Every structure is written in structure tokens, then in C-alpha cells.
Amino acid sequence: MDATEIQRKAAETIIERGVRVKLPAPRFLRLLGKKTISVTIHRPTLRTMFTALSFALKEGFSIDGLAEGKTDAALKLIVNHSQTVCQIVAVHLLNDKWLIRLFSRPLSRWLFSKLNNGLLLDISVTIVLLSRYQDFTTTIRLFKGLTMNLTTPKNLSPEGEGSQEATQ
Numbered sequence: 001m002d003a004t005e006i007q008r009k010a011a012e013t014i015i016e017r018g019v020r021v022k023l024p025a026p027r028f029l030r031l032l033g034k035k036t037i038s039v040t041i042h043r044p045t046l047r048t049m050f051t052a053l054s055f056a057l058k059e060g061f062s063i064d065g066l067a068e069g070k071t072d073a074a075l076k077l078i079v080n081h082s083q084t085v086c087q088i089v090a091v092h093l094l095n096d097k098w099l100i101r102l103f104s105r106p107l108s109r110w111l112f113s114k115l116n117n118g119l120l121l122d123i124s125v126t127i128v129l130l131s132r133y134q135d136f137t138t139t140i141r142l143f144k145g146l147t148m149n150l151t152t153p154k155n156l157s158p159e160g161e162g163s164q165e166a167t168q
Contacts, residue, residue, distance in 0.1 A: 018042040019126050024114045041123070043130045044095055051100055052091045059084045085120065086112040092127045 018040040025034045044052070059081055090108040094100045115123075 015043050015130060015132075019130065021119075021123055021126065023111075023119075026110070039093055041093060041126050041130060042095055043132075044092055044127070046136075047097055048091055048095045048100070049131060049133075049136075052088045055084055055087050055091070083108065083112055085124070086115065089115075089120065089123055089127065092131075 020038045020040050022036045022038055025037045029037065061077075061081060087104060087108040090104045090111055091100050094103060094107065111120075
């Protein structure tokens with residue numbers, strides 16, 4: 001096995017098993033002496049991705065002012081969208097239809113009060129890497145190419161110019 005094959009297999013194993021992240025423990029666990037809890041982020045299902053992206057699209061993130069380095073734009077982004085980002089993280093952490101419906105709001109409120117910017121960034125990067133959005137877009141491109149090939153009529157005329165008798 002060459003090095004690229006080993007790296008690919010290691011990445012696939014990480015994606016299958018999930019990635020563990022440490023979060024601050026809830027109050028009742030801190031009273032018992034446990035300071036952090038470990039949560040495993042698994043590869044999201046299509047329903048989880050759909051739910052999380054629905055939140056993001058409904059909020060309409062706009063990062064126009066950030067490219068120019070405006071501090072006011074960054075502060076507005078934090079105020080307007082930090083709870084939405086916590087809700088998206090909560091949906092990915094739960095990764096199940098009924099768990100999302102029952103616990104995504106309370107979990108997002110808890111994450112909002114416990115996470116700092118660095119930990120939120122680490123979790124978000126992990127979620128994006130595990131989601132592999134490019135796989136879904138590749139699937140869409142394949143289906144589009146397949147439907148275009150099936151619906152376009154084939155050209156049954158000869159490919160050469162003129163008739164075949166003229167060449168004899």
C-alpha cells in the first residue's frame with residue numbers, strides 16, 4: 001500500500017467512527033466532579049444536513065462586510081447569527097430525526113451559554129469535514145448528466161460529410 005492509500009483509509013475510518021469533541025459538563029455533572037464530557041460527532045444523515053441547512057438558509061447569512069475588515073459587520077454577525085450557529089451545531093450533534101425534534105432547541109441554548117468562539121470553530125470545522133457536501137453535489141451532477149443524456153435525442157445521421165457514394 002502506498003502512502004495516499006493509507007491516508008484515504010485512515011480518513012474513511014475516522015468518518016465511519018466519528019470524531020470526539022470535549023464540551024464543558026452540565027451543572028449536575030460538575031457538582032459530581034466531572035468537568036468535561038465527550039461527544040462523538042458522526043457523519044450526518046441527509047435529513048440532518050437538510051435540517052441544519054434549512055436553518056442557515058432561513059437566516060440568510062451575509063458576510064459581505066467581513067471581507068472589508070469592518071468590526072461592526074463582525075459584531076452584527078455575532079449578534080444576529082450566533083444562536084443559529086449553535087442550533088446548527090446542536091442538530092449535527094444529535095443527528096437523529098426525533099432527537100432533533102425533541103432536544104435541538106434546549107441543546108442549542110445550552111451550547112450558546114457554554115461554548116466559546118474557539119470551541120465553536122473546532123466543532124464547526126469537524127462538522128463541515130464530516131458532512132462532505134461535495135459528495136452530494138457530485139451526486140446531483142451525475143443525475144443531471146444522466147437525465148440530460150437520456151432525454152436528448154440521438155443523432156442518427158452519418159457523421160461524415162456528404163453521401164457514401166461520392167467517396168467511391
